[in-house]
Amino acid sequence: MSDxxxxxxxAMGGDxxxxxxxxGAVEAxxxxxxxxxxxxxxxxxxxxxxxxxxxxxxxxxxxxxxEVIETAEPPVKAIRGKKDSSIVVAMxxxxxxxxxxxxxxxxxxxxxxxxQVLVGRIKGxxxxxxxxxxxTMKGVSLLIDCGANVDARPSHLVQFAKMGSIYMESVLGKxxxxxxxxxxxxxEEKGNALVKETFPMLxxxxxxxxxxxxxxRDIPYGAADVIVCEAFVGNVILKLYEGVGGAxxxxxxxxxxxxxxxxxxxxxxxxxxxxxxxxxxxxQYGGAPLLGxxxxxxxxxxxxxxxxxxxxxxxxxxxxxxxxxxxxxxxxQKTQEEKNx
Amino acid sequence: MSDxxxxxxxAMGGDxxxxxxxxGAVEAxxxxxxxxxxxxxxxxxxxxxxxxxxxxxxxxxxxxxxEVIETAEPPVKAIRGKKDSSIVVAMxxxxxxxxxxxxxxxxxxxxxxxxQVLVGRIKGxxxxxxxxxxxTMKGVSLLIDCGANVDARPSHLVQFAKMGSIYMESVLGKxxxxxxxxxxxxxEEKGNALVKETFPMLxxxxxxxxxxxxxxRDIPYGAADVIVCEAFVGNVILKLYEGVGGAxxxxxxxxxxxxxxxxxxxxxxxxxxxxxxxxxxxxQYGGAPLLGxxxxxxxxxxxxxxxxxxxxxxxxxxxxxxxxxxxxxxxxQKTQEEKNx
Numbered sequence: 001m002s003d004x005x006x007x008x009x010x011a012m013g014g015d016x017x018x019x020x021x022x023x024g025a026v027e028a029x030x031x032x033x034x035x036x037x038x039x040x041x042x043x044x045x046x047x048x049x050x051x052x053x054x055x056x057x058x059x060x061x062x063x064x065x066x067e068v069i070e071t072a073e074p075p076v077k078a079i080r081g082k083k084d085s086s087i088v089v090a091m092x093x094x095x096x097x098x099x100x101x102x103x104x105x106x107x108x109x110x111x112x113x114x115x116q117v118l119v120g121r122i123k124g125x126x127x128x129x130x131x132x133x134x135x136t137m138k139g140v141s142l143l144i145d146c147g148a149n150v151d152a153r154p155s156h157l158v159q160f161a162k163m164g165s166i167y168m169e170s171v172l173g174k175x176x177x178x179x180x181x182x183x184x185x186x187x188e189e190k191g192n193a194l195v196k197e198t199f200p201m202l203x204x205x206x207x208x209x210x211x212x213x214x215x216x217r218d219i220p221y222g223a224a225d226v227i228v229c230e231a232f233v234g235n236v237i238l239k240l241y242e243g244v245g246g247a248x249x250x251x252x253x254x255x256x257x258x259x260x261x262x263x264x265x266x267x268x269x270x271x272x273x274x275x276x277x278x279x280x281x282x283x284q285y286g287g288a289p290l291l292g293x294x295x296x297x298x299x300x301x302x303x304x305x306x307x308x309x310x311x312x313x314x315x316x317x318x319x320x321x322x323x324x325x326x327x328x329x330x331x332x333q334k335t336q337e338e339k340n341x
Numbered sequence: 342m343s344d345x346x347x348x349x350x351x352a353m354g355g356d357x358x359x360x361x362x363x364x365g366a367v368e369a370x371x372x373x374x375x376x377x378x379x380x381x382x383x384x385x386x387x388x389x390x391x392x393x394x395x396x397x398x399x400x401x402x403x404x405x406x407x408e409v410i411e412t413a414e415p416p417v418k419a420i421r422g423k424k425d426s427s428i429v430v431a432m433x434x435x436x437x438x439x440x441x442x443x444x445x446x447x448x449x450x451x452x453x454x455x456x457q458v459l460v461g462r463i464k465g466x467x468x469x470x471x472x473x474x475x476x477t478m479k480g481v482s483l484l485i486d487c488g489a490n491v492d493a494r495p496s497h498l499v500q501f502a503k504m505g506s507i508y509m510e511s512v513l514g515k516x517x518x519x520x521x522x523x524x525x526x527x528x529e530e531k532g533n534a535l536v537k538e539t540f541p542m543l544x545x546x547x548x549x550x551x552x553x554x555x556x557x558r559d560i561p562y563g564a565a566d567v568i569v570c571e572a573f574v575g576n577v578i579l580k581l582y583e584g585v586g587g588a589x590x591x592x593x594x595x596x597x598x599x600x601x602x603x604x605x606x607x608x609x610x611x612x613x614x615x616x617x618x619x620x621x622x623x624x625q626y627g628g629a630p631l632l633g634x635x636x637x638x639x640x641x642x643x644x645x646x647x648x649x650x651x652x653x654x655x656x657x658x659x660x661x662x663x664x665x666x667x668x669x670x671x672x673x674q675k676t677q678e679e680k681n682x
Contacts, residue, residue, distance in 0.1 A: 074530075136588070150525070151533045182577065184488060184572070184573055184576040184577070192491040192573045193492050195573075216580035216584060220581075220585050220587070220589075221588060232525055232536075232574065233577055237577060239525075239556055240558065240560065240582070240585070241581070243560055244585040246558075247562060248590075251478075251618065251621055252614065254617060255613045255617030255618065256613065259613055261613070262609060262612070262614070265605075265610030268606025269596070269607055272596045272603035276596030276599065
């Protein structure tokens with residue numbers, strides 16, 4: 001049935017696998033009737049995990065995969081060598097059309113390599129970018145690319161901008177999303193060679209809402225809906241977000257522990273603070289899609305709990321319903337036609 | 342007298358000029374006898390500002406400069422065109438040896454261009470990097486380069502590592518400072534072309550304490566004393582630090598205002614929190630030096646108040662006392678000898 005979204009889920013990847021991954025799968029099928037999950041991993045382990053839950057049995061199916069790709073393994077070697085790993089088995093199901101999407105909390109490198117090698121790119125897509133959502137004061141922004149393609153070329157960044165816009169509009173429901181390019185100043189003449197070359201190309205795109213340069217300082221305030229950058233820079237942004245955020249929260253907590261007065265204040269302030277901080281967390285939106293592939297590949301955080309896994313699975317339904325890949329195909333084709341004109 | 346440090350101070354640059362700049366100069370000379378300040382800017386304006394303070398008059402001298410370079414002006418044109426600006430007049434004094442150092446809260450671009458064109462590089466230094474201190478959970482790290490030289494080459498980064506190490510050891514008193522290169526993973530084979538080429542070169546340096554790759558996530562936790570990166574990436578790190586920090590503090594504050602309970606808690610917790618947050622602020626250490634020039638050039642934050650200006654001036658004394666430039670000259674020469682071997 002075409003109104004069912006089939007998600008191949010890597011049950012063995014991530015810090016909390018398989019426990020939280022299986023739990024996330026159960027939560028997803030308890031919430032939605034239109035999802036079917038293909039859980040890849042060691043059958044006996046997964047059977048045991050599933051045994052403790054009550055759920056519609058026809059919505060979760062175990063697909064045995066005896067090997068596990070560890071985070072530290074060199075990705076190319078792992079994808080080639082471990083043919084019976086939970087990642088390879090799941091991705092091949094996407095390739096063959098037996099699954100619409102793939103979700104993993106495992107090795108980012110293996111997911112990126114597998115996505116390109118096993119699932120394959122949409123015709124015309126030069127490089128598939130990894131595009132996580134990051135929290136801002138206004139909601140979330142899509143950071144694209146954030147680790148898939150270092151040393152990218154201007155034409156790649158233009159495709160990222162288009163794919164990112166489609167994703168933000170169709171999956172996040174952001175009408176006519178603004179697109180900014182990460183730069184070291186607001187003026188058009190600023191930047192490194194890549195940005196200087198890409199800027200006028202983005203400006204010339206009729207199908208995106210390009211607003212120009214965005215300085216890193218303004219990203220957390222929601223400067224643009226789609227933040228375009230090269231993967232090295234994107235990775236630095238994503239990880240520094242985490243690092244500065246984590247360090248500051250630690251500082252705030254330790255500040256609250258310095259005196260009796262501050263401890264009492266901390267207790268009083270805690271519930272409200274927890275609530276506010278929830279807004280500054282993008283995990284409720286699911287994982288980071290690897291865009292431009294023939295099937296959807298979603299990478300969730302290595303430390304994902306069941307909630308994030310569940311959200312990532314549900315995100316796949318929206319992705320399918322909104323026909324994102326058809327829209328990406330059309331946009332890429334349009335770009336090529338413009339080029340040939 | 343050689344034990345006096347002469348600082349040319351741009352009185353017209355920055356958001357709070359000339360008020361806070363002049364105040365900072367007064368604070369510095371009230372603290373230290375061994376400083377002499379050459380205040381460049383509009384004489385009549387500065388005279389009026391100075392009139393409201395009591396200070397040792399022989400320690401501050403006004404040097405008239407009728408023009409002001411605005412932040413938005415294209416730097417090269419500004420430095421060339423405004424020969425009587427506070428920046429150009431001050432930098433020329435450094436060039437002629439009439440001042441040991443230059444401090445400005447004005448246009449970063451103009452300071453960078455002026456430093457190269459007017460003050461000039463130490464022989465052998467390929468590119469002078471801008472190296473601000475950033476706060477970490479362990480104290481501060483030196484971020485080098487952070488805006489001066491986009492699209493740098495590996496040999497530049499190696500020089501940055503050496504100059505940064507000298508600065509951290511001699512000015513900050515950090516013995517045998519650790520040096521890390523910003524990367525998107527901890528393994529040696531990770532990275533973009535620049536990092537992959539630079540990594541083994543840094544590893545081969547006998548005169549620095551290279552510890553390998555540093556991921557952006559770990560920078561706020563004090564992963565290395567000297568954080569080496571290309572200027573575009575450094576600029577993103579510096580500004581995102583500011584952005585995420587500012588946004589989170591805003592979130593915490595708004596969280597404290599959500600209910601009566603949290604408001605009371607907020608009041609109780611405020612003094613302790615303020616104290617803790619002070620640690621997470623690098624401005625007490627002064628501004629960012631532009632290293633590798635024949636004189637010292639220091640860029641302080643555009644929004645600097647008198648305290649930062651004063652700290653930046655005092656930083657110049659340490660820089661001179663510790664003979665940083667002699668040490669840089671020796672290190673650069675050593676590198677060239679090693680190359681020729």
